[in-house]
Amino acid sequence: MRVKLAFLAAIFCNNLGQGFAWSVDSKSCGPITSNIEKAMENLMKWPAAVEKSLIKDKRINDMAASLFNAVDYAKVKETIKKVGAQSQKTTPGSGDREDPIIYCDLDRYIVISDKKDPKKLQALDTIHNYPIPYEVYEECEKRTKDTTAYTTPKTNAKGKGQTVIQLCPWYLKEVGQTPFLNKNGEPQNNKLHNAADILYQSRGLSVHVDNFARLELTLFHEFVHTPKVKYPPIGDSGTYWGSCTRLTEAQALDNAESYAMLSLATYLMSTLGATIKPDGTIEWEQDELSAGQKRSEVVGQQFTA
Numbered sequence: 001m002r003v004k005l006a007f008l009a010a011i012f013c014n015n016l017g018q019g020f021a022w023s024v025d026s027k028s029c030g031p032i033t034s035n036i037e038k039a040m041e042n043l044m045k046w047p048a049a050v051e052k053s054l055i056k057d058k059r060i061n062d063m064a065a066s067l068f069n070a071v072d073y074a075k076v077k078e079t080i081k082k083v084g085a086q087s088q089k090t091t092p093g094s095g096d097r098e099d100p101i102i103y104c105d106l107d108r109y110i111v112i113s114d115k116k117d118p119k120k121l122q123a124l125d126t127i128h129n130y131p132i133p134y135e136v137y138e139e140c141e142k143r144t145k146d147t148t149a150y151t152t153p154k155t156n157a158k159g160k161g162q163t164v165i166q167l168c169p170w171y172l173k174e175v176g177q178t179p180f181l182n183k184n185g186e187p188q189n190n191k192l193h194n195a196a197d198i199l200y201q202s203r204g205l206s207v208h209v210d211n212f213a214r215l216e217l218t219l220f221h222e223f224v225h226t227p228k229v230k231y232p233p234i235g236d237s238g239t240y241w242g243s244c245t246r247l248t249e250a251q252a253l254d255n256a257e258s259y260a261m262l263s264l265a266t267y268l269m270s271t272l273g274a275t276i277k278p279d280g281t282i283e284w285e286q287d288e289l290s291a292g293q294k295r296s297e298v299v300g301q302q303f304t305a
Contacts, residue, residue, distance in 0.1 A: 001136075001150040001236055002221045002257065020228060021090040021099045029104035030179040031187035032172065036102060036215075037089065043216040043223075045271075046263035047084025050077055053270045060266055063276050067262050069249040076253075080263055082229040083220065098227050100151070100165045102219075104172055104179040106141055125152070128162040140168040149218050151225040165222045175214050209265055209280045210240045217260050224256035234259070241280030 022040065026033045053060040055073050068076055092101045108127045111134060114120040123137035124130070130152055139147040148171040152164045172178055176190030210217075224234050237255040238244050244258045252258045268274040273285040 001225070002148045002218050002239060020086045021088040021095040022086055022102065022223075023090050023092045023095065023099070024102045025092050025104075028107070028179060029102070031181060032104060032177045032179055032189050035177055035189060035191075036104070036167075036219075039213075039215045039219055040089070040102075042213065043220045043263075044084060044087040046220065046267045047080045049267040049270045050080045050263055051084075053266055054262075057270065059275075060269060063265055063269065064262055066245050066278060067258050067265075068252045069247075071249050071253060076259065076262065079224070079229060079234070080259055083223045083259070083263075086223060086226070086228060097162050100163045100223065100226055102165045102167065104167050104177075105169055106137065106166070109137055111137075125161075125164070128152075128164060130161040130164075140166060141170075143168070143170040149222050151222045153227075163226055165219070165226075167218070171218070177215065207282045208241070209261065209268070209276055209282055212268065212282060213264060217264055220260040220263060221256045224259045245278075245280075 024033050024036045024040075029036055054064060054077055055061065061073070064073060064076070086100070090099065106123075108125055109123045110126055112122050112124050112131070114122050114131075121134035122131040123134050125132070132150075132152060136147065136150060139145045140150065147168055149165065149167045152166070153161060169179070178188050180188065182188050221239075223229065227233065234256050235254050236257070237251040238247050239257045241261055244252065244255065244261050247255060247258065265276045268282060269276060275283040275285070277283060
């Protein structure tokens with residue numbers, strides 16, 4: 001679960017399987033389905049950058065030390081590699097139950113009473129027959145605690161269900177992506193920006209790593225929670241750069257956001273020629289010749305910056 005404020009919830013998953021894929025529910029995500037798929041294509045390039053640079057590049061190691069307190073980076077790389085192993089796109093229902101399906105609205109939920117405690121409410125996923133705490137549903141629907149997304153388990157007690165990554169509607173609207181059409185039946189979404197243009201437009205400006213690729217960062221965070229990365233699942237100890245840098249070694253290793261931040265920062269540094277300052281501010285390289293060489297590598301890559 002990714003939140004702007006500290007919040008923990010045990011909605012994770014079960015045992016490991018063999019398939020490695022993901023899908024987007026086009027009925028739920030509507031006109032932003034292609035943007036979600038593009039964001040997935042973007043973030044699935046990050047693990048390769050980590051595999052190539054972490055341990056081998058002192059600049060990357062120094063940055064990583066601020067997030068993981070110089071732990072055994074081989075373990076960190078292995079976790080991130082498992083996210084990258086889920087890079088194959090498929091269609092909902094064609095993979096196994098551990099292959100995440102990404103949703104953008106909450107229309108499939110109904111509010112019910114907990115069978116064990118009728119005074120307690122739950123929200124039931126009517127497609128996958130899995131209940132979640134009503135508080136989590138409400139936070140995602142109404143932004144009561146700034147929950148941006150969450151990941152639900154593979155199965156319920158009866159063995160039914162599906163690994164689901166839920167993007168919260170209020171958050172999608174905030175990042176310029178909404179699954180709804182306007183009154184004229186037209187998409188209301190901002191296009192994902194060209195990364196090469198951002199590289200130039202951001203030169204000399206203060207751009208924070210928290211805000212560079214918001215949709216991709218959130219999705220990567222949620223993929224770290226999936227059962228094919230780790231079981232028992234990796235949890236949540238802190239969100240965004242500032243919080244991650246204050247975690248202990250043990251907390252960082254059990255924090256989905258730490259892996260997401262490291263992966264994005266490594267990609268920015270190794271591919272886009274950036275430097276990440278201790279406070280998370282991005283500094284772009286000043287060598288125009290070098291920047292020109294980078295431009296040919298990043299044209300066509302789009303981000304929700």
